[in-house]
Amino acid sequence: MQKSKSSAVKRSKFRKFLDTFCRPREYFSAIRLILPTLDRERGTYGLKESVLAACLVDALGMSRDSEDAQRLFNWRRGGPKSGANAGNFAMVANEVLQRRQGMTSGGLTINELNDLLDRLASSENRSEKASVLSTLIKNTNAQEMKWIVMIILKDLKLGISEKSIFHEFHPDAEDLFNVTCDLKLVCEKLRDRSQRHKRQDIEVGKPVRPQLAMRVNNAATAWKKFHGKEVVAECKFDGDRIQIHKNGTDAHFFSRNFLDHSEYEHGMLDIIIQNILVDRCILDGEMLVWDKSLNRFAEFGSNQEIGTSRFSPYVAPYCHCHYVAFDILYYGDTSVIHQSLKERHELLRKVVKPIKGRLELLVPDGSLNNLRHPGEPCWSISVHGLEDVERFFKETIENRDEGIVLKDLSSKWEPSDRSGKWLKLKPDYVRASSDLDVLIIGGYYGSGRRGGEVAQFLVGLAECPAPNTYPRRFISFCRVGTGLSEDELDAVITKLKPYLRKYEYPRKGTPSFYQVTDHVRERPDVWVESPEKSIILAITSDIRTISSEVFAAPYSLRFPRIDRVKWDKPWHECLDVQSFMDLVQSSNGT
Numbered sequence: 029m030q031k032s033k034s035s036a037v038k039r040s041k042f043r044k045f046l047d048t049f050c051r052p053r054e055y056f057s058a059i060r061l062i063l064p065t066l067d068r069e070r071g072t073y074g075l076k077e078s079v080l081a082a083c084l085v086d087a088l089g090m091s092r093d094s095e096d097a098q099r100l101f102n103w104r105r106g107g108p109k110s111g112a113n114a115g116n117f118a119m120v121a122n123e124v125l126q127r128r129q130g131m132t133s134g135g136l137t138i139n140e141l142n143d144l145l146d147r148l149a150s151s152e153n154r155s156e157k158a159s160v161l162s163t164l165i166k167n168t169n170a171q172e173m174k175w176i177v178m179i180i181l182k183d184l185k186l187g188i189s190e191k192s193i194f195h196e197f198h199p200d201a202e203d204l205f206n207v208t209c210d211l212k213l214v215c216e217k218l219r220d221r222s223q224r225h226k227r228q229d230i231e232v233g234k235p236v237r238p239q240l241a242m243r244v245n246n247a248a249t250a251w252k253k254f255h256g257k258e259v260v261a262e263c264k265f266d267g268d269r270i271q272i273h274k275n276g277t278d279a280h281f282f283s284r285n286f287l288d289h290s291e292y293e294h295g296m297l298d299i300i301i302q303n304i305l306v307d308r309c310i311l312d313g314e315m316l317v318w319d320k321s322l323n324r325f326a327e328f329g330s331n332q333e334i335g336t337s338r339f340s341p342y343v344a345p346y347c348h349c350h351y352v353a354f355d356i357l358y359y360g361d362t363s364v365i366h367q368s369l370k371e372r373h374e375l376l377r378k379v380v381k382p383i384k385g386r387l388e389l390l391v392p393d394g395s396l397n398n399l400r401h402p403g404e405p406c407w408s409i410s411v412h413g414l415e416d417v418e419r420f421f422k423e424t425i426e427n428r429d430e431g432i433v434l435k436d437l438s439s440k441w442e443p444s445d446r447s448g449k450w451l452k453l454k455p456d457y458v459r460a461s462s463d464l465d466v467l468i469i470g471g472y473y474g475s476g477r478r479g480g481e482v483a484q485f486l487v488g489l490a491e492c493p494a495p496n497t498y499p500r501r502f503i504s505f506c507r508v509g510t511g512l513s514e515d516e517l518d519a520v521i522t523k524l525k526p527y528l529r530k531y532e533y534p535r536k537g538t539p540s541f542y543q544v545t546d547h548v549r550e551r552p553d554v555w556v557e558s559p560e561k562s563i564i565l566a567i568t569s570d571i572r573t574i575s576s577e578v579f580a581a582p583y584s585l586r587f588p589r590i591d592r593v594k595w596d597k598p599w600h601e602c603l604d605v606q607s608f609m610d611l612v613q614s615s616n617g618t
């Protein structure tokens with residue numbers, strides 16, 4: 029399938045595979061291996077490339093310093109001989125495995141593979157995982173193992189869409205999956221391709237694939253598409269899309285990838301039970317984090333931290349989950365997705381009793397609009413002309429950062445649809461064209477193995493120094509944690525450790541040469557006591573720079589990564605704010 033070029037040939041190979049090797053009652057066993065991202069029966073393996081590399085090294089009994097182990101750990105870079113496979117973990121693993129496994133197939137059956145993958149997912153620690161991988165390695169050859177690695181990483185690179193696989197399997201498979209998100213059920217119900225399946229409606233307790241937004245480049249295009257229609261414009265939030273399924277005293281919080289986020293139950297369950305005034309319903313909306321100390325939404329990324337209690341102890345008491353409901357899909361005992369958005373808004377108003385900062389309504393006259401700071405735009409408005417769209421977009425971008433969503437009030441809600449019932453308008457992307465050399469000014473403690481140890485850094489830009497002088501102040505710029513290997517991170521921390529001083533709330537002890545804001549998300553756990561003692565990091569970010577409320581610099585980066593440690597660059601050669609602004613301006617819109 030992977031090698032064939034055309035989609036039609038790929039599809040026919042898939043069909044041949046099913047017809048030749050699978051009995052109809054075993055379709056699920058096979059299809060879950062081909063569409064691993066849609067399989068919810070097994071849970072997660074907890075194996076991203078770096079952990080998988082460590083487990084494979086153990087499973088193969090290699091020394092961590094050996095050339096092959098290093099090749100696996102540095103799979104992005106590729107070893108001296110693996111340039112071609114750099115960045116493709118399965119291919120790098122294949123190279124390493126080829127030197128250790130025979131050519132003959134181990135004869136593992138689909139069912140045996142599924143059993144071993146179940147064991148891999150349920151094993152709790154690395155050594156158990158390594159032992160399952162070792163059994164897999166003993167029963168396969170390198171090529172088979174390469175595919176198993178891709179299944180574990182949930183990316184088979186087959187060059188065929190999930191849609192085509194569904195269509196080849198059964199004409200109603202995609203529809204049924206969209207409203208149940210249950211691959212097992214789809215494979216079991218639709219065994220006979222010639223038998224059509226009655227369209228199934230959504231149900232409380234089964235996640236539905238969300239209605240999506242089509243991207244448009246400017247307000248005029250958006251307005252043209254909605255010509256003559258009644259339209260609402262809403263702020264595009266940057267949290268987690270969550271469907272709340274309420275059933276009596278029970279509630280589920282399903283994310284976009286159909287996972288039930290039970291961590292949101294904590295604190296939210298009672299609110300949902302008491303303030304959603306119907307026994308059974310499905311709400312659609314965004315889960316965000318509300319910062320009580322600032323009376324506003326916390327920065328993107330906070331959800332993960334609140335979910336896993338990863339907030340530093342200074343931040344935790346101020347933040348909690350906040351659900352913004354913008355749609356209703358099920359009410360009482362019927363689905364309401366076929367009603368117009370206008371009617372659904374009416375139902376929402378009837379069903380949701382807003383609770384400030386915990387549960388709010390995103391509709392034009394909804395409760396969320398009351399949560400504005402003076403001078404800020406509404407979160408949701410009815411628009412009557414292009415000027416309204418332009419103004420709302422401009423104001424939203426100036427005050428918040430994600431963009432806006434426009435919705436046709438006469439439209440139905442359709443699972444997995446991106447045909448243009450909702451349009452999203454986002455600001456231009458700005459790409460950092462080169463590395464940014466920034467100075468470490470503080471640190472945040474990590475969790476797990478890094479508990480009590482600095483795992484992320486607060487980095488700063490230099491205030492523009494007078495000619496021929498060193499910078500005297502550093503302005504907080506962004507928080508960055510990923511990119512370095514464990515060893516590199518350890519080396520940086522060992523070097524900084526003697527100069528780290530505990531941050532004391534509220535501001536006590538903030539060295540005068542650092543400029544920071546009062547935002548809770550910014551507060552580091554420790555400061556570097558003086559810039560001369562610190563280290564420069566080269567960071568990159570291929571994602572849009574955002575205007576910053578959290579950090580003191582006028583812009584911050586989204587999803588920054590540490591590219592490398594600039595051991596030989598002196599602290600005073602840190603990028604200054606003006607040079608950074610020039611960089612933003614020169615790359616704007618590219």
Ligand code: ATP
Binds near residue numbers: 269
């Ligand atoms: P993006 O990366 O731009 O968020 P996406 O592919 O994740 O895009 P889209 O369908 O393009 O998803 O945009 C819809 C997403 O935007 C939703 O999944 C939801 O998480 C988020 N969102 C934020 N605010 C709203 C809103 N007011 N209405 C609908 N979706 C919203």
